[in-house]
Amino acid sequence: MTIKEIQNLGIIGAGGAGFPTHVKxxxxPDTIIMNAAECEPLLHKDMQILRNHGDVVLDGxxxxxxLTGAREGIIGIKEKHHEEIRLLESKVSGNIRVQAIDDVYxxxxxxxxxxxxxGRIVPPGALPLSVGCVVQNVETLYNIGMNKPVVTKFIxxxxxxxxxATVEVPVGISYAEVLSHFKITAEEHVVRSGGLMMGVLEHDLNNVVSKRTSALIVLPADHHCVTMYRRFSTDHAVDIIAKAACDQCSFCTExxxxxxxxxxxRPELAMRNRMFTREDEPLMNPGNLSxxxxxxxxxxxxxxxxDPKGATLIDKRLARAEKRTMSGEKPMLHPxxxxxxxxxxxxxxxxxxxxxxxxxxxxQLNVHPNRVRIPLRQHAGTPARPTVKEGDRVKIYDQIGEASSEISCxxxxxxxxxxxxxTEDEITIERM
Ligand code: SF4
Ligand code: SF4
Known part of the structure; x- marks a missing residue:
């Protein structure tokens, strides 16, 4: 397989970041790390892929x-996954090793x-490559090993x-259709896509599964997490709460x-920036870009x-607007x-x-959607350019969009x- 073939198969980071894999x-690098450290609570898709399709992942x-000429391959996996570790250790040798890590977030x-x-620390603002590493998610490697266009997603x-459950569904299926195959146990509920910590509260279940979607989590509408997500939904709310209630204890930073x-x-500095400045004359700490x-x-x-994270995101936006960058100095591990x-x-x-x-x-879900909407911006970089027009007949795996730049898929x-x-955002296909 070649780098170009990886781009043509539409393979992107399936862990959520969506960076085009051919670019990475x-x-x-001297080392490639398999990211099997799935750490969002309640997510299991990577372990299921390893358990059921371990050989394909290892092929990838x-x-x-x-392709990269890496001398070493490391599989980073939580030590609690005894069965998957045993399975992997029985299949790898030579320059590939399994590294069990703590079950932390x-x-x-x-x-x-x-x-x-x-044991290497990537400097602030630098890429993993700066310390000789490239990291690839389990599902991304599975897609490489499959050597087929990416048209389904595990969630x-x-x-x-x-x-x-973990299910494999067509890219472009709506969240509502996926969830219709599950019995929801909370009458009033909301859906979080991507994960409890880093995901997004979904307001429209007609939104569709993309190559980056890793989870749909259903939560009762009055759940503690939902209250948290909703309380901090705007910059203004973050600003007011920072001014009124932050006691600068620094636990967020520590x-x-x-x-x-x-x-x-320094999230506590981001909060302080909100506390002591007007919304229209904000201070920021460029270190929060990291x-x-x-x-x-x-x-x-x-x-x-x-919501120190919300305040930190405001700092990041302000720093980017001023085109601030990180120093790249070698970081020192905190004792x-x-x-x-x-x-x-x-x-x-x-x-x-x-x-x-x-x-x-x-x-296995018996999912055959009558309609899919394929987003053209599923990856970082520039969107794909449509190569089909309304009325065209297509078959599964047919190309419908081409890469519009080197960082595209x-x-x-x-x-x-x-x-x-x-449209410039998506292509809708209906089953004949
Ligand atoms: S935002 Fe940070 S500094 Fe402020 S109260 Fe919370 S933990 Fe303490
Ligand atoms: S400041 Fe950013 S990196 Fe640090 S804990 Fe908050 S969200 Fe995570």
Whole structure:
């Protein structure tokens, strides 16, 4: 397989970031790390892919190593996954090794995972490649190993549903159609896509599954997390709450995973910037550009229930508007790093999700949507350019969009049908 073929298959980071895989692999790292550190509470899709399709994932891993010339491959996986670790260890040898890591959040953050598996710290503002590493998610490697256009997505469906599961669905299917295959146990409920910590509260269940969607989590409408998500939905709310209630205790900073890795992220400073300046004359700390948006400061660390992550995002936006960059200085690990890791079990307690079944076996759904809407911006970079027009007949796997730049990807039909609509955002296909 070649780098160009990876682009033509439409493979992008399936863990959520959506960076085009061919760009990441067009490099010369000494190490490739498989990100099997799935750490969002209630998510299980990567473990299910490994358990059910481990050979394909390993094929993809070896292809990624060959393409880049990496000397070493490391599989970073939580130590609690004994069965998957045994399975992987029985299949790998030579320059590939399995590295068991603690069950902490956010172990799946690239920078955190690189430290946990190699001891190297990516400098602020730099890419993993600066320390010789490239990180690829389990499902991304599965897609490489499959060597077929990416037209389906594995997602975890969890929370207030009778039978949580991992399902493989066509790209472009609506959330509502996926959820119609599950019995929801909360009368009044909302849906969070992507994960409890880093996801998005969905206001429209006609939105569709993309190559980046990793989960649909159903929550009762009065759940603690939903109250938190809704309280901080605007910059103005973040600003007012920071001015009124932050006591500058700094717990948010002291537990921030990037701060503990020596990055200049200071959510408590972001809160102070909101406290002591007017909304129209804001201060900002450019070091907050290094925030990975893990949401730990807001959903776990702050004893006052405030939104330091929201304040940090305001700092990031302001810094980007001023074209500020990071120094790239070599970071120093915080001496308390080891002691301030947040166990996922404690995080689940704090989020009040221990009542939900924490499992997600792979389940075959009989899903045949009559209509899919394929977004043209599923990846970072520029959107795909449509190569079909209304009325065209297409078959599953047919190309319907081409890469519009080097940082872009090909798109494919996920069902047989007729192209009903083409806009600059998406292509609608209806089954014939
Ligand atoms: S945002 Fe919360 S944790 Fe951070 S300094 Fe203010 S009160 Fe403390
Ligand atoms: S979201 Fe909060 S805890 Fe996470 S990296 Fe950003 S500032 Fe740190």
């Amino acid at each position: 692999l067009n490099s010369n 891993f070896k292809i990624a190593m060959q 956010p172990a799946g953050d690239e920078v955190t995972l690189i430290y946990m598996t190699t 975890s469906v969890a929370g207030a549903v009778e039978e949580p 537990l921030c995973p990037r701060y503990l890795l020596g990055h200049p992220v 925030c990975c948006e893990c949401n730990l400061c807001t959903m776990y660390a702050c004893p006052e229930g405030l 308390m790093f080891e002691y301030r890791q947040v166990p996922v079990a404690k995080l689940k307690q704090r989020l009040d999700v221990t009542k939900f079944r924490d499992e997600g076996p792979l389940k 090909t798109m494919h039909a996920s069902i047989d049908g007729v192209v009903k609509k083409v």
